[in-house]
Amino acid sequence: MRLxxxxxxxxxSGILKSKLGDIGFTxxxxxxxxxxxxxxxxINYDAAILDLGLPDxxxxxxxxxxRQIGKGLPILILTAxxxxxxxxxxxxxxxxDYLTKPFAIAELIARIKAxxxxxxxxxxxxxEAGNLRLDxxxxxxxxxxxxxxxxxxxxxxxxxMMRRFGRIVPKAVLEEKLYGIDEEPDSxxxxxxxxxxxxxxxxxxxxLMIHTIRGVGYILAEMKA
Amino acid sequence: xxxxxxxxxxxxxxxxxALFFVASCLAVGGLIYSASLTAGSLADRELGLRAEDxxxxxxxxxxxxxxxxxxxxxxxxxxxxxxxxxxxxRDKDGQLVEASTPEIGALTARWPQADxxxxxxxxxxxxxxxxxxxxxxxxxxxxxxPLSVLVAEVSGGNQLVHSILREFVFDIAWYVPPxxxxxxxxxxxxxxxxxxxxxxxxxxxxVIGPGSIGLRLPEADVPTEALPLVVAVNHALDRxxxxxxxxxxxxxxxxxxxxxxxxxxxxxxxxxxxxxQLSALREEVARMNRLxxxxxxxxxxxxxxxxxxxxxxxxxxxxxxxxxxxxxxxxACRTVALTGADHPVLVTxxxxxxADALRNLIENALAHTAPGTEVVVEVGPxxxxxVQDSGPGIPAEDRRHIFERFWRGKGVRAHGAGLGLAIVxxxVRAHGAxxxxxxxxxxxxRFDLRFRAA
Numbered sequence: 001m002r003l004x005x006x007x008x009x010x011x012x013s014g015i016l017k018s019k020l021g022d023i024g025f026t027x028x029x030x031x032x033x034x035x036x037x038x039x040x041x042x043i044n045y046d047a048a049i050l051d052l053g054l055p056d057x058x059x060x061x062x063x064x065x066x067r068q069i070g071k072g073l074p075i076l077i078l079t080a081x082x083x084x085x086x087x088x089x090x091x092x093x094x095x096x097d098y099l100t101k102p103f104a105i106a107e108l109i110a111r112i113k114a115x116x117x118x119x120x121x122x123x124x125x126x127x128e129a130g131n132l133r134l135d136x137x138x139x140x141x142x143x144x145x146x147x148x149x150x151x152x153x154x155x156x157x158x159x160x161m162m163r164r165f166g167r168i169v170p171k172a173v174l175e176e177k178l179y180g181i182d183e184e185p186d187s188x189x190x191x192x193x194x195x196x197x198x199x200x201x202x203x204x205x206x207x208l209m210i211h212t213i214r215g216v217g218y219i220l221a222e223m224k225a
Numbered sequence: 226x227x228x229x230x231x232x233x234x235x236x237x238x239x240x241x242x243a244l245f246f247v248a249s250c251l252a253v254g255g256l257i258y259s260a261s262l263t264a265g266s267l268a269d270r271e272l273g274l275r276a277e278d279x280x281x282x283x284x285x286x287x288x289x290x291x292x293x294x295x296x297x298x299x300x301x302x303x304x305x306x307x308x309x310x311x312x313x314x315r316d317k318d319g320q321l322v323e324a325s326t327p328e329i330g331a332l333t334a335r336w337p338q339a340d341x342x343x344x345x346x347x348x349x350x351x352x353x354x355x356x357x358x359x360x361x362x363x364x365x366x367x368x369x370x371p372l373s374v375l376v377a378e379v380s381g382g383n384q385l386v387h388s389i390l391r392e393f394v395f396d397i398a399w400y401v402p403p404x405x406x407x408x409x410x411x412x413x414x415x416x417x418x419x420x421x422x423x424x425x426x427x428x429x430x431x432v433i434g435p436g437s438i439g440l441r442l443p444e445a446d447v448p449t450e451a452l453p454l455v456v457a458v459n460h461a462l463d464r465x466x467x468x469x470x471x472x473x474x475x476x477x478x479x480x481x482x483x484x485x486x487x488x489x490x491x492x493x494x495x496x497x498x499x500x501x502q503l504s505a506l507r508e509e510v511a512r513m514n515r516l517x518x519x520x521x522x523x524x525x526x527x528x529x530x531x532x533x534x535x536x537x538x539x540x541x542x543x544x545x546x547x548x549x550x551x552x553x554x555x556x557a558c559r560t561v562a563l564t565g566a567d568h569p570v571l572v573t574x575x576x577x578x579x580a581d582a583l584r585n586l587i588e589n590a591l592a593h594t595a596p597g598t599e600v601v602v603e604v605g606p607x608x609x610x611x612v613q614d615s616g617p618g619i620p621a622e623d624r625r626h627i628f629e630r631f632w633r634g635k636g637v638r639a640h641g642a643g644l645g646l647a648i649v650x651x652x653v654r655a656h657g658a659x660x661x662x663x664x665x666x667x668x669x670x671r672f673d674l675r676f677r678a679a
Contacts, residue, residue, distance in 0.1 A: 009485045009489075011485070011486075011489045012485060012488055012489055012492070015489060015492040015493065015496075016492075018496075019492070019495075019496065101484055101485075101488055102484055102485075102487045102488035102491055102514045102517075103488065103491075104491060104492075104495060105491075105492045105495050105496075106495060166552050167548075167549075167552065168548030168549065168551050168552075170544070170548060211551070211555055211560065213547065213548065213551045213560065213561060213562060213563075214562030214563060214564065214599075215544070215547070215562055215563030215564050215565075215567075215602075216544050216547050216548045216551070216561075216562075216563050217548060219548075219551045219552060219555065221552060221555050221556070222556075
């Protein structure tokens with residue numbers, strides 16, 4: 001899989017290249033908006049990481065130009081937190097996700113993988129988080145290598161949580177996903193499903209657990225609190 | 226004068242009052258002086274006429290000796306005021322022709338012959354009345370040759386002239402105090418009115434601060450005399466603003482430039498494998514990352530006026546922020562929660578800034594509450610939002626300091642740089658919102674924010 005990292009800071013792009021290379025990506029580096037546009041036009045990358053602050057132009061222009069020539073590859077933008085407007089403008093211009101600088105490399109890799117696993121993404125349909133492994137096509141879940149049996153709804157919930165591993169999944173998102181697959185009109189409310197799910201993860205020795213964030217939603221994270 | 230009057234208005238008024246007072250005194254004094262001169266010359270004239278009258282009625286008797294023969298009305302008048310109006314007449318040989326009283330006769334005998342030029346004199350405590358007299362002595366030609374005539378009158382006897390004068394002076398003097406008062410009022414009013422633009426300028430000056438360095442003093446309508454000062458102050462403000470802008474740009478640039486190396490350090494640290502020291506190092510770098518972020522936030526708040534005019538849903542915003550902080554809280558063995566209103570709460574403000582404020586409050590609460598506890602964000606109706614923890618609370622004496630930049634409570638473990646709450650305060654201020662700190666029951670601190678409902 002081939003990624004394009006558009007970043008003018010050599011030391012940063014060097015680290016990104018080596019870290020992404022370690023997990024099997026081929027990484028090209030573009031240090032300017034001009035190089036980036038040329039590379040994106042010539043080569044069909046699987047994804048791109050775009051720093052919005054480039055020396056010779058606005059990263060946003062690269063983004064818009066890429067979308068205009070019909071390239072739909074996932075693009076993750078890097079922005080500074082103090083440039084909220086950039087972030088919003090980036091998402092509006094067709095970015096798929098964003099990270100604020102300074103960021104953790106692990107977080108960046110997780111986000112890139114998540115983007116590539118999206119429907120239509122090039123990465124296999126297998127989600128991994130902790131010692132959980134979920135084949136989103138075959139609907140098979142293994143916990144520490146051991147197959148686990150979950151109901152369809154619980155699996156759907158877990159899939160959402162794994163896709164956003166370490167990030168909050170709002171209640172509303174889960175509700176929306178469940179309504180899509182629920183045939184039974186008097187199904188259990190989400191807290192009940194979460195409760196079941198938690199018990200089964202615990203029983204199967206999962207390294208992760210589902211935390212409830214009152215008033216907001218749920219989050220799948222390492223067992224700590 | 227040891228203590229100088231600082232008020233221009235008061236000084237002008239006092240000085241004008243003194244001027245008016247002196248001028249009025251001079252005018253009235255001059256009036257009285259010239260009036261009394263006139264009165265004096267009137268009296269002198271009358272004495273002279275009386276002397277001529279007396280000389281006219283001197284004639285030779287059967288013994289060819291000079292003798293005074295007054296017509297009855299005059300004679301009556303002189304005898305009626307025998308002591309008030311005295312006279313003495315001598316002939317050219319110095320022989321007394323007539324004297325109205327023996328005292329004046331005796332006095333005249335000792336005097337030299339009078340001259341044709343009138344000579345005026347004063348007598349003090351004279352005669353049986355022991356009063357002051359003023360008189361004239363003059364040589365006059367008559368039917369019996371030159372005569373030396375002396376006429377004197379009790380001083381102040383000329384009551385009529387003096388009373389007229391007194392009345393006149395008092396009539397005039399009566400006008401002086403009201404005139405002075407009106408003039409002073411006009412002066413005070415005009416001074417006050419011409420100083421009004423200066424008052425406006427000082428009102429403007431009092432609102433100039435680090436958050437409003439672009440403001441200048443109004444130069445329109447300022448009196449010409451004060452204009453150079455106002456212009457100079459404005460120029461000084463220009464220079465200060467430049468310095469300020471440079472300073473801020475420096476902070477922003479420095480923080481911005483720190484960010485990339487920090488990202489590189491963070492990334493490199495992640496690739497290293499090691500013992501507990503490494504994770505301590507990672508924590509330290511994470512702290513530094515946060516500090517740089519906060520510095521940038523402060524620099525931004527200082528340099529750009531926040532647009533606080535957009536409508537936003539406080540509940541949705543709180544949901545997003547609490548959600549985004551959940552992982553951070555969990556990795557610190559704490560948790561966060563959102564309670565209160567479960568529906569949109571519309572307020573007017575800047576969503577990104579309010580989110581920043583909330584993030585800083587939650588971070589602060591997480592740092593001060595024990596592991597295993599929950600930081601609660603509560604959204605109330607009408608733009609209220611609170612952040613509550615179960616920590617030790619904030620001592621009353623610290624409450625006015627916690628919002629100062631780089632302030633940290635005593636005995637609090639060095640967690641942050643002390644910028645978080647200062648950022649919160651800046652954002653609250655920019656929104657015209659309010660923030661209060663109180664104790665949470667049964668334990669903990671509670672920050673209450675109230676924004677303007679949309």
